[in-house]
Amino acid sequence: MWFDKDNRLNGDFITLQQFPGTTSFDDLKVVAPETVAEVPIQIPLPSFQSRFEGCPPGTFNNGLECQNCSANTFNDRMNVSACDSCPAGSVQPAAAETACECAIGFYRVYREGSANYTACRARSTTNTTGATSIHHCECEAGFYLLAGSKYCQPNDESSARSSAMLLPLVLLLPCLAMLLPAAQGVVH
Known part of the structure; x- marks a missing residue:
């Protein structure tokens, strides 16, 4: 390249240019001056x-x-x-x-040729990113997974009290059943 006394290009220069769709060094062409270039010269290179x-x-x-x-x-x-x-x-x-990896609350299901990110079931989540199975989903605080169930159940004092109150009634049912025929006989 040639510059004049004011540091401006005087038009006497050449540059190498690669054309779109080319990938090798052999595809570079000499272009002088820029005005005759087939495609605009990109600066910086x-x-x-x-x-x-x-x-x-x-x-x-x-x-x-x-x-x-x-x-x-x-x-x-x-x-x-x-x-x-x-x-x-x-x-x-x-x-x-x-x-990418699964976000918290999701797990990745791999199937032939693809992978899907699936949300954990209601009231359950994962503790970290990157879960690869539904088995990484755990019940959130205040919930538990009942044996044989797929869904997390509330684990609070009121439901525990209700269960505790039902147990004695269940145990008394056989006794109550024996009393019913006698009570029916009195009515007749």
């Missing part, structure tokens, strides 16, 4: 990695360089122009990641 090597998973190509995917986004492919948002029910607190 793209990095070697973003143009020739490709951006690795966990990053995206912004046209100049490879940049990390931000939190709650991911990329699991080479040389993409944008990262994908984490699906509903998933999070990714770190940057430059290739996958």
